[in-house]
Amino acid sequence: MNDAEVFTEFTDSGAILKGHFILSSGLHSDTYLQCARVLMDAQRAERLCGALAAKVKKKFADDFDLVVAPAMGGVVVGYEMGRQLGVPSIFCERENGVFTFRRGFTIEKGAKVLVVEDVVTTAKSSLEAIEVIKAHGGDVIAEVCLIDRGAGAGNLPVPLISLLKLDVPTFKPDALPAHLKNIEAVKPGSRFLQQK
Numbered sequence: 001m002n003d004a005e006v007f008t009e010f011t012d013s014g015a016i017l018k019g020h021f022i023l024s025s026g027l028h029s030d031t032y033l034q035c036a037r038v039l040m041d042a043q044r045a046e047r048l049c050g051a052l053a054a055k056v057k058k059k060f061a062d063d064f065d066l067v068v069a070p071a072m073g074g075v076v077v078g079y080e081m082g083r084q085l086g087v088p089s090i091f092c093e094r095e096n097g098v099f100t101f102r103r104g105f106t107i108e109k110g111a112k113v114l115v116v117e118d119v120v121t122t123a124k125s126s127l128e129a130i131e132v133i134k135a136h137g138g139d140v141i142a143e144v145c146l147i148d149r150g151a152g153a154g155n156l157p158v159p160l161i162s163l164l165k166l167d168v169p170t171f172k173p174d175a176l177p178a179h180l181k182n183i184e185a186v187k188p189g190s191r192f193l194q195q196k
Contacts, residue, residue, distance in 0.1 A: 001051035006164040009048060010147075013038040020183035025122040027170035030180055032188050033147050035118035039076045046084075049077060052144055052163045053084035056114065059161060063141055065111040068092060070099060070129040073118040077146060081116045089116075092132050099125075099132045109137035117145040120162070121170065123155040130157065 010016050015037035021029050039045045056064075064087050069078025071093035082089025090105040107113065113133050117126055120143070130140050140158050148162035150170060171177060 001047065001163070003164055006048065006051070006146075009044055010038050010164075013041065013044060017188070020180045020185045022185050022187045023121055023170065025124055025170070026173070027122070028173060028176055028180060028185060029168060029170045031168045033119050033149065033166075033168075034188060035073060035077070035146060038146075039080075039118070045076060045080050048146060048163060049080035049084050052146065052161070053081060055161050055163070056081075056085065056142070056144055059159075060142060063112055064114040066090065066107065066138070067114050067116050068107075068129060068133055068138070069116045070125045073125075074116050077118050078116040081114070081144065085114070087114075092129055099128045101132065101136060107133060107136045107138040111138050113138040113140045115140055115143040115158075117143065119147045119149055120145045120153065120160065121150040123153065123160075126156060 010033065015034050017032040017034055018030060021032040023029055038048065064085060066087055067078050067082040067085065067089040069075050069089065069091045071091045075091050078089045078091055092099040092101055095102065115126060115129055120126055126143055133140050142159045142161060143156060144161045146163045148160060148165045149168045153160040
């Protein structure tokens with residue numbers, strides 16, 4: 001699957017949103033990638049993750065024991081990548097604002113782990129996931145994502161493989177461009193959802 005085909009999958013599903021968005025990193029953007037839209041079609045998810053799994057196999061052969069995805073965005077991608085690679089898939093989720101493993105999920109000491117995200121921007125969630133994996137005895141070998149939308153890969157201590165790299169500008173709240181200043185900002189992500 002080439003870049004144009006991947007981009008078409010995202011546009012055809014309505015997953016590329018335009019407006020004024022506050023990303024989970026706190027940065028602002030005029031573009032948001034709502035991967036839940038692209039993944040709601042199981043056949044599309046299978047195609048995209050199949051192409052990503054092919055990239056992983058080409059680079060790493062059979063080097064993974066486990067897939068770990070940060071919730072929420074990575075859960076569907078993580079499940080499908082685990083299926084495509086033939087290894088179990090679990091996820092970490094936030095409890096009191098910190099990633100942890102719940103639901104009986106464990107990691108064998110020394111297990112070779114592939115971290116799976118939907119979108120990587122600053123890599124903040126990825127770094128938090130890597131820390132909790134290491135704290136539970138896992139050895140993170142690499143990370144993969146559907147979309148790499150920023151300079152976050154440079155922050156990772158492991159290689160990042162993406163299906164598509166999109167250079168989408170982000171802005172600090174005090175440095176918004178003119179075209180965003182008069183548009184109400186929305187937070188479409190899940191990092192700061194409050195439980196009731």
